[in-house]
Amino acid sequence: MIPFSKIGKIGGGTGHSSNYLRARRSSDASQSERQWVKLIMWLRIMFILLLAHCLSALPAPEFDDQNSKTWSAEEACSEVTITTLMENQADPTCRTYVYCYVVNGSVYSLIRSCKSNQYFDHNLKMCRSEVPAECSAEAPTN
Structure with missing residues (x-):
């Protein structure tokens, strides 16, 4: 103890x-x-x-097409100050192009087609027989 x-x-x-x-x-x-x-x-x-x-x-969010602006030749040409050629962003085949021209300070746009078997090259701003890399030679099928 x-x-x-x-x-x-x-x-x-x-x-x-x-x-x-x-x-x-x-x-x-x-x-x-x-x-x-x-x-x-x-x-x-x-x-x-x-x-x-x-x-x-989680799945990727859906693209909200309603808020995006659609491309238009008129809107694209509204930014030019002299007559020029530019790619038609609505044509993945590059068989057409946009002709923007200025008359008396007003700008106008025309969608023109290249000759048969030719494709618009937006870098050279002319139609050529070679298909540019960013274009598809085939017309899209819906």
Whole structure:
């Protein structure tokens, strides 16, 4: 059996035992805090990975065609100040082009066709027998 005088010193005395217990409790508390911080960190990482996985699995948003402007020859020609030729963006085959001309300060547009077996090259601004890389030689089938 432990004498009463020694029990008092262990529990709340000013000796080395008391300091050791306080340091031990402090060490246990800081270790417990570190464990909680690690747990929270891992939970955050798992949440972020789960969120990234869910977002990458979503389908791509549909293109909103109602808000986009459709291309028109008149609008494209409205930006020119001198007579010029430009590609017809509505023709993927490049068999036609837009002829923009200026008369008395007013700009007009005409959609013209290249000769048979010729394609409009927008870099050279002329019709040629070679099909430009960005064009399809075949007419689109609907």
